[in-house]
Amino acid sequence: MTxxxxxxxxATPGTHALVIGVSDYPFAGQFELxxxxxxxxxxxxxxxxxxxxxxxxxxxxxxxxxxxSPSAEEAINPRIQGLQEPxxxxxxxxxxQELIAFxxxxxxxxxxxxxxxxxxxGAQLNSRGSIVLLSDFGDPNHLxxxxxxxxxxxxxxxxxxxxxxxxxxxxxDACRQQPKLAxxxxxxxxxxxxxxxxxxxxxxxxxxxxxxxxRESSYAVPGGKSLFCQALLWALxxxxxxxxxxxxxLWHVGSTELIRVLPDRVRRLAAAxxxxxHVDVAGRPLEVVxxxxxxxxxxxxxxxxxxANAAPLPQAxxxxxxxxxxxxxxxxxxxxxxxxxxxxxxxxTQAPYQALLPKxxxxxxxxxxxxxxVRT
Amino acid sequence: xxxxxxxxxxxxxxxxxxxxxxxxxxxxxxxRDAYQAVVKRGLTGSAVPLSEGLYSVxxxxxxxxxxTEVVQVRSAQTTRVTFEDAEPPENxxxFEDAEPPENxxxxxxxxxxxxxxxxxxxxxxxxxxSLHGCVVRSSHPTGWEFAPSGPLHEVPxxxxxxxxxxxxxxxxxxxxxxxxxDACTVEVVTTGDQPxxxxxxxxxxxxxxxxxxxxxxxxxxxxxxxxxxxxDLLLQKYSDPPGAALGALTLHRIGLLTEKRSWMENLSQxxxxxxxxxxxxxxxxxxxxxxxxxxxxxxxxxSAAEKRxxxxxxxxxxxxxxxxxPDDPSRSQRKHLVNRLAIYAAYADWNAINLTVLSD
Numbered sequence: 001m002t003x004x005x006x007x008x009x010x011a012t013p014g015t016h017a018l019v020i021g022v023s024d025y026p027f028a029g030q031f032e033l034x035x036x037x038x039x040x041x042x043x044x045x046x047x048x049x050x051x052x053x054x055x056x057x058x059x060x061x062x063x064x065x066x067x068x069s070p071s072a073e074e075a076i077n078p079r080i081q082g083l084q085e086p087x088x089x090x091x092x093x094x095x096x097q098e099l100i101a102f103x104x105x106x107x108x109x110x111x112x113x114x115x116x117x118x119x120x121x122g123a124q125l126n127s128r129g130s131i132v133l134l135s136d137f138g139d140p141n142h143l144x145x146x147x148x149x150x151x152x153x154x155x156x157x158x159x160x161x162x163x164x165x166x167x168x169x170x171x172x173d174a175c176r177q178q179p180k181l182a183x184x185x186x187x188x189x190x191x192x193x194x195x196x197x198x199x200x201x202x203x204x205x206x207x208x209x210x211x212x213x214x215r216e217s218s219y220a221v222p223g224g225k226s227l228f229c230q231a232l233l234w235a236l237x238x239x240x241x242x243x244x245x246x247x248x249x250l251w252h253v254g255s256t257e258l259i260r261v262l263p264d265r266v267r268r269l270a271a272a273x274x275x276x277x278h279v280d281v282a283g284r285p286l287e288v289v290x291x292x293x294x295x296x297x298x299x300x301x302x303x304x305x306x307x308a309n310a311a312p313l314p315q316a317x318x319x320x321x322x323x324x325x326x327x328x329x330x331x332x333x334x335x336x337x338x339x340x341x342x343x344x345x346x347x348x349t350q351a352p353y354q355a356l357l358p359k360x361x362x363x364x365x366x367x368x369x370x371x372x373x374v375r376t
Numbered sequence: 377x378x379x380x381x382x383x384x385x386x387x388x389x390x391x392x393x394x395x396x397x398x399x400x401x402x403x404x405x406x407x408r409d410a411y412q413a414v415v416k417r418g419l420t421g422s423a424v425p426l427s428e429g430l431y432s433v434x435x436x437x438x439x440x441x442x443x444t445e446v447v448q449v450r451s452a453q454t455t456r457v458t459f460e461d462a463e464p465p466e467n468x469x470x471f472e473d474a475e476p477p478e479n480x481x482x483x484x485x486x487x488x489x490x491x492x493x494x495x496x497x498x499x500x501x502x503x504x505x506s507l508h509g510c511v512v513r514s515s516h517p518t519g520w521e522f523a524p525s526g527p528l529h530e531v532p533x534x535x536x537x538x539x540x541x542x543x544x545x546x547x548x549x550x551x552x553x554x555x556x557x558d559a560c561t562v563e564v565v566t567t568g569d570q571p572x573x574x575x576x577x578x579x580x581x582x583x584x585x586x587x588x589x590x591x592x593x594x595x596x597x598x599x600x601x602x603x604x605x606x607x608d609l610l611l612q613k614y615s616d617p618p619g620a621a622l623g624a625l626t627l628h629r630i631g632l633l634t635e636k637r638s639w640m641e642n643l644s645q646x647x648x649x650x651x652x653x654x655x656x657x658x659x660x661x662x663x664x665x666x667x668x669x670x671x672x673x674x675x676x677x678x679s680a681a682e683k684r685x686x687x688x689x690x691x692x693x694x695x696x697x698x699x700x701x702p703d704d705p706s707r708s709q710r711k712h713l714v715n716r717l718a719i720y721a722a723y724a725d726w727n728a729i730n731l732t733v734l735s736d
Contacts, residue, residue, distance in 0.1 A: 126692035127726050128629070129699075153696065198700070202631065212726075243412025251412075259594045260442075276570070278727050284631040285596060296411070321410035322430050322448065342410040342430040342446055360446035362432055364412065 002088045002098050004047065004064040004080070013111035014062025015054065016165065018102045019047045020132070020150070022090045022120030023071040027138030027148070036175060039119045040070035042229035044077035046117045046171075049233060051079060055292045059113045063105050065098045069135035090120075091136045092148050096194055099150075103159060103196070112165035113288070114206075118152060119226060122174030122212070128282040129153030130174045130210050131193050144192025151193035156208050156283055158196020167288045168206040169255055173228040175212070207255045208283030211266060227277055231265040232258075236290060238297040239265075239366035243340070251340070253291040296339040299363050303345065304371040305332040314349045314356075314374055322358070340364055345372065352376045386449040388416075388431065389423040392459045394438035396582040398609060402602050403586075405435040423454060433457050436602065438582065440589020502564050502571055506535030510547055513555070519563035521578065524551040528649040531686045531731075534562065536573060538734075545575060546686045546731040548584075548618035556580045557616070575730045577619065583610055584619030587626065591729055596630055603627055604636075611639055617647040618686060622729070624656050625689045634660065644676060652690035654680035658697055674706055681713040684720070688731050691720055 008014060021043020023036040047066045054061050067090035070076055080087065088094045106114045122132040130152050137148030152172040159168060211228035225233070240253045240261040247254065263279040270277035305314070318328045318336055322344040329335040343361040353374040361370065390405045401421035409415045409431055416424040420435060426449045434444040437459050447455045504512070504520060509532030513523040522534060528551050536543045550558045559578035564571060577584040583606050590596065590603060607623030610616045621643060627633040633640075637660055643653030654676040661673025677697050685691045695717050698710045725732040 126695045126721050126724075127689055128692040128696050154700070157700070198702075243408055243414065245414040256596075259596065263594065280726060281594070281596070282629065286630065341412055342408075342432060344430065344448075358448075360430065360448070362444060362446050 002065050002067055002094060003101075004051065004066050004083060004087070006051065006061045006064050008060040008062055011060050011062040013059040013109045013113070015056055015059045015113040015115055016063045016102060016105040017047075017050050017061065017115040018065045018098060018117075019043050019050070020067045020090045020095060020118045020120070020134075022069045022133065022135050023074050024069040024089075024135055025121060025133065025137060027136060027140070028121070028133070030138055033121055033133075033137075035071040036121065037071055037074055038224045038226055038229075039121075039173075039175070040068040041074050041076060041224065042119050042173065042226045043068055043117060044080040045225055045229055045233060048077040048079040049236065050115065053236075053291075054115075055294065056113065056289070057292070059111065062112075063102070065102055067094055067098060090134050092134055092142075092194060095134055095150060099155065099194065099196070103164070106159065106165040106168075107163060110163060110166045110203075112167075114159065114165040114168035114170075115290075116156075116168070116170040117173070118150065118171070119173035119229065120175065122149075122172070127210070127280040130172050130212065132172060132174050134194075142192075146191065146193040149193040151195040152210075153208070153282065154193065154195030156206065157198050160202050160206050160284065161199025162201030164199075164203060166204040168203055169288045169290055170206065170208040170283060171211070171228075171232065172208065173211045173226055175226075202284060204284075205255070205286035205288045206283045207259065207281055207285035207288060209258070209262065210280040210282060211277065227269045227273070227275070228262075228266055228279065231262055231269055234265060234366075235261050238293065241291075241293060241297050241340070241365045243296070247287045248289045248292065251293040251296050252289045255285060255288040255290060258290060259285060296341065297365050298337050299340045299365055299367060301334075301336040301338075301361065301363055301368045301370070303328075303332070303334040303336075303361075304369070306371050306373040308332065310353065310374050312350045314347050314353065314372070316348075316372070317346045318361070319344050319346065338363070347372055347374075349374055384451055385425045386428055386451050387423045387425045387454045388433060388447060388449060389454050389456045390418065390420050390433055390435060390459075391456070392420050392435060392438050394582060396438065396586075398605070399438040399582060399586060402605055403436050403438065404602060405433055408432045408434070420459075427451075435459050436590065436593075436595050438586055440586045440591070440595060441593045442595055501537075501539045502573065503537045504534060505537050505542065506533075506544075508533045508535075510534060510549055513559060519561055521559050521561045522547050522549060523555065523559045524549040527551055530649050531651070531684050533684070536562075538571060538573070540736070542735045543573060543725075544733050544735075545573065545728075546684060547575065548577065548622070548686055548730055550581070550616050550618055552615045552617070557614075572725075573732070575728070575732075581616060581619060583614060584616055584622070587619060587623045588729060591622070591626060596626065600627070600630060600632055604632065607636075608639065611643060617643060617650055617653065621650055621652040621656070621690070622687060625652060625687055625693065628656060628659060628693065629689065634663070636660075650686055651680035651683040651694075652686045655685065655690050655694045655697070659693055662697060662701065670702070674701055677701070678706065678709055678713060681717060685731050688724060688726060688728055691717060691724065691731055695721060 021040040023039040066087045068087050069090045118132045120132045131149045134148045240257045241251050259281050266277050266279050318326050345359040347356045394400050403420040407416040418424045428451045432446050437443050443459050445457050510522045511525045512520050514521045531546045556578050557580050561576050563574050565574045607620050611620035640657040644657040658673040658677035661669050681694050698714045720733050723733050
């Protein structure tokens with residue numbers, strides 16, 4: 001099975017998703033490539049997020065195609081693992097079939113939304129393109145070196161034309177090879193890799209996020225998620241949410257915010273593990289809403305007092321929009337969790353401390369930490 | 377600062393501090409209300425009317441960074457919000473002038489030059505090893521300022537040793553301008569526990585710095601209009617082709633360069649030493665319905681791909697065009713050039729704006 005049952009099959013306009021994760025490479029030993037331990041898991045997490053958390057009332061999830069090649073010990077998200085039929089492996093043949101069907105779905109309406117996530121061994125050919133190796137990469141029955149690979153930039157370009165889903169968002173999460181092997185890929189003119197003919201025209205927006213790590217260890221945490229997958233789910237979960245705008249009347253995670261947030265988040269996660277990983281943005285990176293929220297996200301606020309041992313302790317009131325008081329948890333540091341928005345903090349001090357002006361607080365995702373300084 | 381204003385509504389006046397008139401009046405800002413909904417957009421140097429309440433004002437600053445302030449708007453008053461960058465001074469005092477070279481030294485190899493520029497190696501494991509088409513104008517313990525050594529015939533580069541590795545950087549110098557508008561700096565930076573290098577346009581090249589800042593802060597969509605104007609200015613008024621090329625590459629990347637064919641013709645014809653201009657023009661000509669135009673584009677591309685690009689994105693675009701050019705007759709030549717450029721690509725630092733190639 002490749003098409004996962006979704007609550008709104010065939011919705012028009014709808015969101016059509018294609019998710020591919022490859023950890024198992026039975027023919028790649030000749031290229032000194034090891035199996036990965038978290039690529040298929042990462043893809044399954046994204047698929048589960050699409051099934052359970054993706055919210056787009058104007059274009060609900062209308063199809064979800066999932067192709068996974070997990071390695072032997074790899075744990076797949078239970079939501080995907082528990083489907084009645086197991087999902088198909090991500091080989092050249094299955095990916096090609098599903099890509100064609102996915103494109104056909106996307107062509108049903110220009111109001112459709114396309115969502116693509118591909119993860120596995122690969123090579124970032126440059127800052128505008130990458131290839132990801134499929135499970136049968138290196139199969140001796142293949143005609144070309146790259147027959148078992150998908151040319152992400154080529155497929156992305158092939159979906160960028162008139163008469164197809166006008167809003168698309170693509171993610172390629174490639175485990176970049178060491179330069180010696182990367183050079184082998186880069187010397188190829190992507191001949192043989194799965195791609196699509198480039199159509200005429202272009203879609204409204206189609207950002208392509210290219211993540212590539214410098215080492216395989218980013219993908220080698222057994223049962224874990226790739227760093228990029230962790231960062232993406234964190235962002236889609238609300239950490240990259242912004243308020244209503246002319247492109248979306250709800251709180252949402254837009255691609256322009258992802259462009260801002262994802263590279264930094266991935267860099268920090270990688271640095272914590274002694275890795276270097278970067279994210280490039282190619283394609284047509286204008287605004288695509290990747291997630292919507294029916295309500296403003298709940299954001300945690302921590303307000304530290306400086307000096308922490310000030311006495312007598314100042315009294316504080318937190319006011320939404322400077323008017324509507326909300327309750328905060330004393331004592332200092334003050335804690336509050338509430339809807340994102342603009343607040344003011346009125347702090348009443350006693351001698352020997354000077355009076356303070358109301359302090360504006362921008363309570364924005366993912367969290368807000370600030371301090372109140374009192375002076376004699 | 378609240379000052380009386382006519383009318384029952386209040387307003388917010390937004391400005392940024394910059395010595396560039398263009399930047400003080402052209403940077404986009406966005407106003408959100410207490411619910412964080414966007415209620416107004418505008419350009420710096422202007423005011424927008426607002427009813428009383430709390431608002432956040434976000435702007436892309438003169439250094440291309442995003443900055444936000446929360447302000448209280450009161451009825452019949454104008455609230456002024458001024459954003460200031462920590463803009464470096466035009467001639468940073470911490471730089472020590474190196475001797476102006478009589479005959480600029482040019483070093484071809486990555487090994488230590490015989491006539492090493494008068495620049496003490498910065499602290500740590502990084503040292504300058506070679507110069508090509510440029511000289512060290514000044515240095516300080518953690519960086520260098522580079523200037524062109526004369527008219528350029530190809531992209532100038534500097535070589536560095538970082539621990540046991542070598543690194544060669546393309547430098548976006550501007551031979552058409554005098555000091556200090558011709559220069560760029562390279563600073564030693566630390567990412568995690570790894571020392572590295574980062575190029576920046578010289579402080580006086582304010583519009584180019586803003587373009588660079590937009591890229592670094594990834595404010596591409598918010599800054600697309602200003603990027604468009606900035607690239608035009610850099611080419612037409614400020615005669616800063618490397619800055620214009622960087623702006624144009626970014627516009628191309630976000631699909632907004634299509635209307636700028638005449639710019640690219642100028643950039644390609646007038647600055648042959650900068651292959652990124654020809655690569656960009658080739659990218660536009662590739663889309664032409666006229667086969668002769670496509671052929672011209674291919675010819676430009678094949679010629680440009682023989683040279684080292686200035687920018688990482690110039691390299692990327694060249695590789696993509698070579699791999700995917702729609703007409704087939706030049707396939708073997710394209711493949712040859714892909715192989716040539718792939719040497720850079722395999723070792724490129726994709727985080728760097730200017731082409732930065734690492735080697736053992």
